[in-house]
Amino acid sequence: MTTAAHTTHRALTAYLTRATWGLPETRRQELWDELEEHILTRADHLILSGLTPTQATAQAIHELGPPARVTLGMAKVYTMPKLILTAATFALGISAGLYALAGGSTTSTTLTVVRQAPVKPSCVRGTKPSGDDITIISETGGVTCYTFNDNEVNKGVFLKGTDVTRALDAQGVTLSRDGRSLALADHSVNARFTRDGAAFFDASSIVDLLTQARSVRFSGYTSPRVQVGDATLLLNAGTEDIGAAFYNSSNSVFLSTLVGQPVRGSYFVGAKTSPEHLISTGLKTGEAVMLVTSRGGTNFMVDTGKVDAQGRLSVHSPDRQLRFVSSLDQLGPYLSGGRRNALLVRITNLPLNNLKSGIFVPDQATSDGR
Template structure:
């Protein structure tokens, strides 16, 4: 069953063919109909927002995600026999060619992550600074230059500009002539620092730039993946877990998507020294989840964490006692029964523009910090 009298585009037919390949016939037709109805309904909405039918169909397909993910997800749901699963997996490889021919191919690029920005010395004339946290860099003509030994302020998730544009050239991302800014759709972001002649950008600012005009989806935690249209970026810092650094640095992106308008006010990220909450989620291992509390207006506190193999989530808050709610309008600056209202939002494996669908209330209605 579909929404209206549409002429099924070639790209949609190819997508549905690949997404349902290898499933039992009855299930295949059922999933085909459900996916087609979803895509066509979303296409109608996008057309009303000003996109052409071709653009709207392409975006609706991108928002749903790669067809291989749909196929394997349905295979698990229907608990298919191993033989059918094997046949379905083989069929995915065969059908990939069909999907690519229809213009639905995807590309994946690994971007090397730099975790430390260069430390710039501070210089003073006169009194020489001292202390256990001070390293003297130079002393010339009464001017002392020094750095602080605590370099946490310079830690982050940084991407080389040329790597970003190489991976996202087809999405319209360009690097300025001097290499110091990235631009997309009339918006630009500046480099955080340069090293060996190359400009490096905060990963969070790159993501913020992309979300202004592109459909974006996140997956993974230790090494996050960012799907932008038909391109997928894998942020790789080797064996280091960069999930908390990446997702917390991008909290304004997720808050803005959740609220439905830009959130540029004050918000605080939970620190690992604050009260820790261990919450049973019922979600799959590896999902990233954001905890949100409010002090009123745009004064939010957020922290992100990863669901472990026991479906538990570890996040931090300034409040020791939380009560979980199901919508934004239930958050507030006042305690109820000594507890702060809190929102849990799954932020991976769903379109950023549909982040509200990731809100969930765990089986435990409240949490007391450990």
């Protein structure tokens, strides 16, 4: 049995065990068979839409809802005596541990996102700096301290170290004694800044840390979710859409997975300065997609965007004319017929280590930016 098949069988068995726990034996087997047939049939349909068997089974299970809800719902349908119903309800607490051990449950933690790092002033002796983009902080003994007014320089997606370790302690993530670094296995990352005695880390550096030693999956765009083992982190910045900031800042993680080696010199395209490409994808609303072009070697231009309700993707590229290709090997630094070869990769709702399965070519072979 392959690893993928084993994982799929394990997740399905765990769900069915949990959903039928505490029911009379005859009813339990009946419900087991009905649920299994429903899940497998739905998974077959999802496979036809492009999901792998493991992804399809997981989605079919997710659509059914929590197994505890199924158990209690069926208990009422079968009109159990009150004593049996109580026993079934009590059994849910016992079976929860078994279900978790079988790999069928996850814990979700919402992490508050900080979007602005503290601005550190620069100080010079002698000539006083001036300009519309300068704010003078202090002038003492011929030394002038100032800051730039461009808040975008210090804007990002930052997470508190103690929140991260509290959510991922079971995954082996630890915070150093001084609180200034996070570690997992033999890897570590340093804090970006401290505020009120607490250390804050770039979300992208935490993602990079996790992918060194754990299986990771991403979902959502406006408020991204990061699934690490049986833990899920929901990044919450209130009503603000942080999708572009989060996924673009993590572009080296996605590129390194695609290329098969560390890619550190990549950078994403600023939306305000480059042509916009509106592409019909056929993907579900809310999927995050990465556009990749190459300038040679490991120098890539990247931008990520969200699929809208019409299945359209809006991304930016310095190239006004693009031609979509199906593999990394087809990317290159040279134009062909005036067009740059480009790759589209769905980066949400599939394991990061299977990111190549997210590569797709849209119905439109080319795109002209506006």
